[in-house]
Amino acid sequence: MKHLLPLTYIDAVSKAGSIRKAAELLAITSTALNRRILSMEEELGVPIFERLARGVRLTTAGEILVHHFREQLTDMERVKGQIADLTGERRGHVSIACSQALLSFFLPEQIAVYRKEHPAVTFSVLLRDRAAAEQALTDFSADLLIVFEPIRLSEFQTLLNIRQPLHAVMAREHPLAGSETLRLRECLQFPLALPTEEFGVRQLLETAIRRSSLSLDPVIVSDSFEFLRNHAIAENIIAFQIPIGLPGNDDYSGIVSRPVATHDVPPGLLYFGQLRGRTMPVAAARFAHQMMEHFQSRYACE
Numbered sequence: 001m002k003h004l005l006p007l008t009y010i011d012a013v014s015k016a017g018s019i020r021k022a023a024e025l026l027a028i029t030s031t032a033l034n035r036r037i038l039s040m041e042e043e044l045g046v047p048i049f050e051r052l053a054r055g056v057r058l059t060t061a062g063e064i065l066v067h068h069f070r071e072q073l074t075d076m077e078r079v080k081g082q083i084a085d086l087t088g089e090r091r092g093h094v095s096i097a098c099s100q101a102l103l104s105f106f107l108p109e110q111i112a113v114y115r116k117e118h119p120a121v122t123f124s125v126l127l128r129d130r131a132a133a134e135q136a137l138t139d140f141s142a143d144l145l146i147v148f149e150p151i152r153l154s155e156f157q158t159l160l161n162i163r164q165p166l167h168a169v170m171a172r173e174h175p176l177a178g179s180e181t182l183r184l185r186e187c188l189q190f191p192l193a194l195p196t197e198e199f200g201v202r203q204l205l206e207t208a209i210r211r212s213s214l215s216l217d218p219v220i221v222s223d224s225f226e227f228l229r230n231h232a233i234a235e236n237i238i239a240f241q242i243p244i245g246l247p248g249n250d251d252y253s254g255i256v257s258r259p260v261a262t263h264d265v266p267p268g269l270l271y272f273g274q275l276r277g278r279t280m281p282v283a284a285a286r287f288a289h290q291m292m293e294h295f296q297s298r299y300a301c302e
Contacts, residue, residue, distance in 0.1 A: 006036060006040055007065070007066075007068075007069035007072070008069075009022070009026065009033060009036055009037070010037065010040065010048060010062070010065060010066060010069065011066055011069055011070070012025060012026055013033070013037065013049065013056060014049075014057075014058050014062065014066050017055045017056065017057065018054075018055040018056065019033055019034050019037070019055075019056060021055075037049065044061065044065075046059070046061040047059050047061070047062075048061060048062040048065060049062055067139070067140075070139060070140035070141075071140060073140070074140050074143070074278075074281065075279075077092060077093060077281040077283075078279060078280065078281040078282060080092065080281075091118075091120040091121060091283070092120075092121050092122075092281050092282060092283025092284070093121065093122045093123070093124070093281070093283065094121060094122075094123050094124070094143055094144070094281075094283050094284045094287050095123070095124040095125075095126065095136075095141060095142045095143050095144070095284075096123070096124070096125050096126065096142060096143070096144045096145075096146065097126045097127075097128040097133050097136035097137065097141070097142035097144070097145050097146075097147070098125065098126070098127065098128065098133075098145070098146040098147065099127075099128075099129075099130070099133075099146065099147045099148045099200070099270075100127060100199075100224075100225050100245070101148060101201075101225060101241065101242055101244050101245030101270075102146050102244060102245070103125070103127065104225075104226060104245060104247075105244075105245070105246070105247055105248070106244050106245075107125055110287075110290065110291055110294060111123050111125075113290070114286075114287050114290055118283070118286075121283045121287075124141075124142075126141065126142055128142075128145075128147070129198055129199070130147060130148070130149065130150050130151045130198060130199070130200060131151050131198070133145055133147040133150055133153075134150070134152070134153055134154070134155055134156060137155060137156065137274065137275040138155050138275065140275075143274065143280050143281065143284035144272070144273070144274055144280075144284060144287070144288055145271070145272070145273055145274065146270060146271070146272045146291075147270070147271055148164065148199075148200040148201070148242060148268060148269075148270050148271075149200030149203055149204070149268045149269060150200075150271055153271065153273075155275060155276050156271070156273050156274075156275070156276060157273050157274050157275065157276040157277070157278075158271060158272070158273040159272050159273045159274065159288060159292060160272045160273070160292050160295055160296070160301050160302070161269045161270070161271055161272070161301060161302040162244070162269065162270040162272065162295050162299045162300070162301050162302075163267045163268075163269060163270075163299060163300040163301070163302070164242035164243055164244060164267055164268050164269065164270050164299070165242070165243065165259050165260070165262055165265075165267040166201065166204055166205070166240055166241075166242065166259070166260045166265045166267070166268070167240065167241055167242065167243060167246060167257040167258060167259050167260065168182050168187050168238050168239075168240055168257065168258050168259075168260055169228075169229055169232050169238065169239040169240060169241050169246070169255060169256075169257045170232050170236070170237070170238050170239070170255075170256060170257075170258075171232060171233045171236050171254055171255070171256070172254055172255070172256045173236065174190075174236055174238070174256075175190075176190070176238070176258065177256045177258070179258055180258065181258065181259050181260070181261055182258050182259070182260050182261065183260070183261050183264055184208060184212070184214065184260055184261065184264035184265055185212075185214055185264075187238050187260065188214055188215075188216070188217075190237060190238050191219045191220075191235070191237040191238070192216065192217070192218040192219060192220070192237060192238055192239070193218060193219070193220035193221075193222070193228045193231050193232060193235075193237050193238070193239040194216065194218040194220070194221055194228070194239070194240065195221070195222065195223065195225060195228065195240075196221055196222065196223045198223075199223070200242075200268055201225075201240050201241065201242060201268075203268075204265055204266075204268050205240065205265065208264060208265040208266075212264075219237065220235075220237070225239075225241060225245060228240075228241075229241065229255060232255065233254050233255060240260075241257065242268065242270070243257075243299070244270060244299075269302070272288075272291065272292070272295065274288070
């Protein structure tokens with residue numbers, strides 16, 4: 001929309017941290033872009049950007065302006081979706097911030113199902129860790145949030161909590177692969193590949209260890225669950241993951257997963273929701289409904 005164009009320029013400069021870099025992305029001259037910013041600053045009566053030796057950064061007034069713009073943009077997406085409903089055509093954009101576990105299997109499957117019915121809808125999928133996840137909602141870069149064992153979610157409206165027991169991941173030739181359920185102490189008798197400490201899976205293990213006389217001594221540590229899963233095959237060691245981050249059967253690339261006894265490691269929670277008080281665009285609301293139905297049919301939910 002043309003009336004949002006000046007705010008688009010401000011948002012682009014705030015993301016680039018430089019008028020010159022933003023001008024290149026917007027395909028206008030840096031002089032013209034700077035004039036537009038100065039004009040808006042004059043209209044507001046306050047500076048929007050603080051000029052630095054190497055670029056610019058938003059002032060407090062600029063942060064308020066950019067936040068307003070992002071609210072306007074998401075409201076416009078919702079209105080466009082509602083207008084598309086009048087013509088029977090489903091359009092829109094859905095942005096999701098999520099934990100790493102959702103990326104390999106669950107979200108590709110769910111997005112493909114949705115887009116089969118609504119091919120005009122586009123998606124953004126943003127990897128956000130436990131600390132940064134909520135920021136994606138509050139700055140309107142994400143409509144929906146799916147995160148495992150978040151640190152805090154004060155601005156979060158929960159749509160569903162999904163229980164996720166811990167699973168041990170290993171090659172099908174591993175000595176423990178024949179068991180239906182594993183004790184934690186059994187797993188710790190073998191070399192371990194663990195996620196780094198900021199991840200919820202690691203926190204479940206650390207909490208369980210503190211309640212026992214056992215110890216965690218990983219031989220491999222990584223912030224990539226894909227690497228950990230593949231390394232469990234390469235070296236025939238044990239990694240850990242939650243069910244939503246695992247393939248649906250044991251026929252996937254020689255990997256098997258076995259649940260760890262819940263009295264050793266209690267399940268964690270996957271939090272699914274949106275920004276508190278926000279009316280989501282129609283496409284995002286309908287995609288959320290689809291996922292809630294799938295979660296409830298497949299997992300224990302609260």
